[in-house]
Amino acid sequence: ACFLVARHAAGGPAPDRLVVLNAAAEELGLEWLRAGPGDEGDAVDLGNIPAGSAGEPSAHTLDTAAGHAFRVGGSGGPMAVHLGDLNVLAVGRGASGGLDVELLGPQQLEPVAAGTRGARSPRLGVSLASVLDKLSERWPPQGAGPPPAVARGGGALPDEALVVVVPAGAGRLELRRLPPGLPSEGASGGELWDSSSLVAALEAAAGEAAATAVVSARKGEVFYLASGASSASQTFLYPGELALVAAAWAGGRLEAELLGEDDLKIFLSDVAARCAEDEGVPRGPEAQAAAWQGYECLRDRARLPRTGVLLPEHEGRALLGKLWSSWDHWLLCSYQRASEPLRSIDINVTSFEGGGPEVLRAQVLREDPLVLAVRDFVGAGVCGELSAEAGTNQLEQATVGGSGSTQLSRSRRTLTANLWPDLEDPDSALTRVALRFFEFARAAVGLAAGAEGQEPVNWLFYKPGYEYRPHCDGPCGTRHVKTGKRVASSLLYCAAADEGGGTVFPRDRLKFEPSPGSFLLFSYNPDPRSLSTHAACPVLRGQKTTATQWYREGVSAEVNWDVHENWGSFPRPKSRKRAGTTRKEL
Numbered sequence: 001a002c003f004l005v006a007r008h009a010a011g012g013p014a015p016d017r018l019v020v021l022n023a024a025a026e027e028l029g030l031e032w033l034r035a036g037p038g039d040e041g042d043a044v045d046l047g048n049i050p051a052g053s054a055g056e057p058s059a060h061t062l063d064t065a066a067g068h069a070f071r072v073g074g075s076g077g078p079m080a081v082h083l084g085d086l087n088v089l090a091v092g093r094g095a096s097g098g099l100d101v102e103l104l105g106p107q108q109l110e111p112v113a114a115g116t117r118g119a120r121s122p123r124l125g126v127s128l129a130s131v132l133d134k135l136s137e138r139w140p141p142q143g144a145g146p147p148p149a150v151a152r153g154g155g156a157l158p159d160e161a162l163v164v165v166v167p168a169g170a171g172r173l174e175l176r177r178l179p180p181g182l183p184s185e186g187a188s189g190g191e192l193w194d195s196s197s198l199v200a201a202l203e204a205a206a207g208e209a210a211a212t213a214v215v216s217a218r219k220g221e222v223f224y225l226a227s228g229a230s231s232a233s234q235t236f237l238y239p240g241e242l243a244l245v246a247a248a249w250a251g252g253r254l255e256a257e258l259l260g261e262d263d264l265k266i267f268l269s270d271v272a273a274r275c276a277e278d279e280g281v282p283r284g285p286e287a288q289a290a291a292w293q294g295y296e297c298l299r300d301r302a303r304l305p306r307t308g309v310l311l312p313e314h315e316g317r318a319l320l321g322k323l324w325s326s327w328d329h330w331l332l333c334s335y336q337r338a339s340e341p342l343r344s345i346d347i348n349v350t351s352f353e354g355g356g357p358e359v360l361r362a363q364v365l366r367e368d369p370l371v372l373a374v375r376d377f378v379g380a381g382v383c384g385e386l387s388a389e390a391g392t393n394q395l396e397q398a399t400v401g402g403s404g405s406t407q408l409s410r411s412r413r414t415l416t417a418n419l420w421p422d423l424e425d426p427d428s429a430l431t432r433v434a435l436r437f438f439e440f441a442r443a444a445v446g447l448a449a450g451a452e453g454q455e456p457v458n459w460l461f462y463k464p465g466y467e468y469r470p471h472c473d474g475p476c477g478t479r480h481v482k483t484g485k486r487v488a489s490s491l492l493y494c495a496a497a498d499e500g501g502g503t504v505f506p507r508d509r510l511k512f513e514p515s516p517g518s519f520l521l522f523s524y525n526p527d528p529r530s531l532s533t534h535a536a537c538p539v540l541r542g543q544k545t546t547a548t549q550w551y552r553e554g555v556s557a558e559v560n561w562d563v564h565e566n567w568g569s570f571p572r573p574k575s576r577k578r579a580g581t582t583r584k585e586l
């Protein structure tokens, strides 16, 4: 099970790259072999690597993918094959006096980076000093390694990629990556970038239909798209994650349109919604029963807003699957109406004003396991104070965890902060809200616990495109939750999106559309059918904020919740003698 925690995890996998060190006293040519090392006739010129000087080699770095093959050499120089991961290719004069290459993979580089082997390549003795800093920064590789740079033909798209749409009859088109720091307007030069995929797309686009290339790219990189005709060019910044670039000609000029992952998600949703509306797909739960899939409509209508380039069918399909998890999830999130309540119940709580009784009317959305919604759980003033407390500065990208560590994930795309209520400060809005959460949960679902020893309130901030994909907050599919584990969750919505951003339970297609100040509580002890699986739908327009509270039994001022988890070090008040430490102690 994947539990939601709010901790920032550092470190990612080492990138796939090739560093060429030229220790020879002559310029070297670098070529990329499109069809593998054996292919003599099909090389792409990647430019020259300057000669080394005064015992120090010159260094040239290329981002690559596993299996990419390169040839390096001057006159009839040697061939080298790059196998993926971080590789260093040292070129120097061999014993014979001719050019020699030495390929150092992760295993050969590790002792060098660790300082146990000297800073020279073992065979040719080429100095590695100029790359050691970079190596130790990136070493050792963590996790399962980098995503594949090019994943065409139905495979999953890598996380950090550019999808370049080439219109039919595009002629020549080059993608160049600019060195960092170059102005993004009117720049030229840079290295030719992953031309394999682009060349294939250009060949395909020579006919009637547009084609796409998938190119690996990283956050903040600047690309330059050129048509070959010198004046017609366009530069753009790649912001990271998955992005789509469409090229088109307008008035003899090349135009490039860049859509980031969030924009793309919303764009596809908007097109699909127009399709569904025009085809008269019902907005009730029967929409799913009809199992409508609008790929054909998407094929005809997915025109990008600025250039008007039509997204090729297979790419629309692949992107919708990638960015919306599934067609079904899109339908539930962006098209289906909110669920009707089954009945309502009244829950007594302590009033915020004066401490007298107050009745909250709760709508029952599902009986078992229970899902309850309250429209005006707190007023705008209380929410305003909570938002101020959360601020915007300390928010960080949310992570998920479950086996002793946490990591960033496309599944949980939101900004987050933990808010620790000071239970001894009755004037704090956060304290009053937290106490109301527990009072309500005791009355509504019979929770046998108070606010002491519980997890902090988890503040979530969603921008357009942000979401939290289907997940369980605690143990899922069990008849009896172990003491100390989460048994229920609640969400207080302080801001609601103008469009999108609902909370859904995909197993039985339950959907709640929040309004500012509304509240949702659901329990999962027991929940043998995992019906408590839920998701925060992507925000399409506006912003959404949520204050999540997770509920546990068997915790107290003496026994804190975290003795029941293995999430590793968790940023929280250092000396917590009791749950209600003051903010000054944080």
Ligand SMILES: O=C(O)CCC(=O)C(=O)O
Pocket: 004, 458, 460, 468, 473, 489, 491, 501, 502, 503, 534, 535, 536, 537, 546, 548
């Ligand atoms: O923001 C939402 O709608 C859901 C958030 C959520 O599932 C959580 O915080 O665990």
Ligand SMILES: [Fe+2]
Pocket: 004, 471, 472, 473, 489, 534
């Ligand atoms: Fe959740």
